[in-house]
Amino acid sequence: xxxxxxLAFGLLVxxxxxxxxxxxxxxxxxxxxxxxxxxxxxxDKLDPFECTHMIYGFAVLDKITYEMVVYDxxxxxxxxxxxxxxxxxxxxxxxxxxxxxxxxxxxxxxxQYSELVSDPAKMANFVSKALAxxxxxxxxxxxxxxxxxxxxxxxxxxxxxxxHHAPLYRRDYxxxxxAVIVSEAVDYWLAQGMPAQKLxxxxxxxxxxxxxxxxxxxxxxxxxxxxGPQGPYTGQDGFLSLYEICxxxxxxxxxxxxxxxxxGPYAYQGITPLSNAITATLEGRxxxxxxxAPTPTPFPMTTTKAMTCxxxxxxxxxxxxxxxxxxxxxxxxxxxYCQSGLVFNSAINxxxxxxxxxxxx
Ligand SMILES: *[C@@H]1O[C@H](CO)[C@@H](O)[C@H](O)[C@H]1NC(C)=O
Ligand SMILES: *[C@@H]1O[C@H](CO)[C@@H](O)[C@H](O)[C@H]1NC(C)=O
Ligand SMILES: *[C@@H]1O[C@H](CO)[C@@H](O)[C@H](O)[C@H]1NC(C)=O
Numbered sequence: 622x623x624x625x626x627x628l629a630f631g632l633l634v635x636x637x638x639x640x641x642x643x644x645x646x647x648x649x650x651x652x653x654x655x656x657x658x659x660x661x662x663x664x665d666k667l668d669p670f671e672c673t674h675m676i677y678g679f680a681v682l683d684k685i686t687y688e689m690v691v692y693d694x695x696x697x698x699x700x701x702x703x704x705x706x707x708x709x710x711x712x713x714x715x716x717x718x719x720x721x722x723x724x725x726x727x728x729x730x731x732x733q734y735s736e737l738v739s740d741p742a743k744m745a746n747f748v749s750k751a752l753a754x755x756x757x758x759x760x761x762x763x764x765x766x767x768x769x770x771x772x773x774x775x776x777x778x779x780x781x782x783x784x785h786h787a788p789l790y791r792r793d794y795x796x797x798x799x800a801v802i803v804s805e806a807v808d809y810w811l812a813q814g815m816p817a818q819k820l821x822x823x824x825x826x827x828x829x830x831x832x833x834x835x836x837x838x839x840x841x842x843x844x845x846x847x848x849g850p851q852g853p854y855t856g857q858d859g860f861l862s863l864y865e866i867c868x869x870x871x872x873x874x875x876x877x878x879x880x881x882x883x884x885g886p887y888a889y890q891g892i893t894p895l896s897n898a899i900t901a902t903l904e905g906r907x908x909x910x911x912x913x914a915p916t917p918t919p920f921p922m923t924t925t926k927a928m929t930c931x932x933x934x935x936x937x938x939x940x941x942x943x944x945x946x947x948x949x950x951x952x953x954x955x956x957x958y959c960q961s962g963l964v965f966n967s968a969i970n971x972x973x974x975x976x977x978x979x980x981x982x
Contacts, residue, residue, distance in 0.1 A: 646821055647672035648721070649706065651679070651696045653854075657969040658977050660854025660864075663696070664705040669713035676764045677706050679724040680754070682733050687743045688750040689722050689763075707759040720755060723766040734767045775801045777829040778848035778859035783887075784841055786829040790883045794842065828861045839889040840877070850960045853973050868974060872962045890961065930954050938967040943981035 654663045667675070681692045696702045707718045728734050737743050755763050776784040788795075791802045810820055830849025833839060848859025855862050861869070866888075870876060874888040930949035939945035943964035947954050959965055959972035964981040966973035975982045 642818075644674055644821060645672045646674040646676065648676050648678055651677065651693055651702055654696050654700075656854045656856075657971050658854070658966070658973060660862075663700070664702055664709075667706070667709060669709035669716050673715070674717045674719060675706070675709065676719045676721045677703065677760075678721040679727060679766065680720055680722045681727040682722065682731075682737065684733070686750075687733065687737050687747055689747070689754050692727070703758045703760075707761075717761045718759075719762040719764050720758065720760045721764040721766045722751070723768065725768050728766065729768045734769070774825075774829060775803075778831050778845060781845055783831045783833070783843045783845050785884060785887070787825060788884070792883065826863045827855075828863070828866050830859050830861055833889070839875070841887065853963055853971060856971075869962065936965075936967065936970045938965050943975070943978065944972075 649664065649667060651663075653660060655661075677697075679692055680689050682688070683690045691697050691703075693702075703720075710716050710718060723734065737747055751763055755761075774786040775788060776786050787803055788800070789803045791800060791805070795802070807820065807822065811817060831845035832847045832849055834844035834846045838844060849861070851858055852861040852865035854865060869890070870888060874890040876886050876888045878886040930952055933949050933952065935949050937947040939947065944959045946957050946959070946965035946967075948957060949955075957965075962975075963972040964975045964978050965971075966978045
């Protein structure tokens with residue numbers, strides 16, 4: 622079983638305008654607050670000088686009123702998320718802070734955004750309430766982040782071959798074929814008259830992973846049979862964050878770079894391989910914008926009778942093998958193994974990096 626992942630960069634950067642000013646627009650996501658261990662972060666960790674514009678994701682549309690509302694009142698309000706975020710401007714007065722409405726989770730599967738923009742009465746109400754929202758919480762603006770169907774990554778594990786998720790340039794094997802290419806999308810916008818200084822070029826900071834069909838075929842366009850395993854922090858099939866990929870890379874994956882420099886690298890690894898490639902996309906928002914909190918996962922292998930189940934859903938670390946753990950599922954003990962390079966961390970019930978688990982490093 623092999624896996625390949627494709628990675629891209631961190632932030633939304635931009636095309637510089639003629640004056641040499643440029644916007645470096647960054648998204649802040651509120652849900653990594655719930656990630657385990659080192660994956661946990663909140664507004665407190667932001668550097669107010671990192672970007673020229675920072676966007677807080679996400680507020681959502683109220684299902685009944687079609688008005689913009691707070692999504693996670695605990696993180697956004699009770700813990701002071703909004704307030705601390707806009708407060709970054711006290712340290713960097715040139716910073717602009719915006720609130721994003723929508724995102725993948727709220728807008729990609731719903732007809733609500735179409736219903737809103739096609740109804741003038743709903744729109745008029747939305748606009749006045751959105752303006753009040755932005756002012757109430759002291760944001761500088763609103764990012765209307767409607768990710769309508771068809772908007773996401775260009776390639777990923779829903780396909781049966783491995784490829785970069787957002788190719789910047791057309792590759793030789795795409796010449797003369799229909800293909801979505803990021804640089805060509807930029808050219809298209811410019812050709813249609815969009816001023817360059819109004820184009821924001823998105824660079825996704827995550828990778829897509831694939832499980833390879835044949836362990837001898839590890840390159841791009843190799844046959845794939847589904848998504849790679851979940852990362853220890855982000856907990857989503859076929860997806861890894863930049864920092865998860867960096868850790869895998871340090872743990873010895875094979876990194877393959879493109880000698881022509883057209884494409885970013887990818888990586889793969891023996892048993893649970895992965896590839897990551899640095900690519901860029903015009904679509905700046907992380908594809909997994911509303912990644913659910915991670916769940917302990919890995920691969921169910923066998924059931925065992927050696928233990929007895931006392932509490933449904935409970936986890937038990939194997940005392941003799943750091944990568945092995947058990948869980949009570951429907952009254953039975955099920956044995957699991959963490960993916961290669963990870964060990965079970967019983968403090969947070971998740972497969973984790975060995976250095977986070979005493980005795981397993
Ligand atoms: C796996 O790939 C190798 C190298 O391309 C090839 O020789 C072999 O036949 C493939 N195996 C299967 C089962 O397709
Ligand atoms: C994503 O949307 C679903 C359905 O509305 C909701 O139940 C879930 O809490 C959302 N998750 C996040 C992280 O936004
Ligand atoms: C833990 O279990 C895995 C899967 O059976 C095995 O490959 C590995 O060698 C074991 N590690 C130790 C330290 O026994």
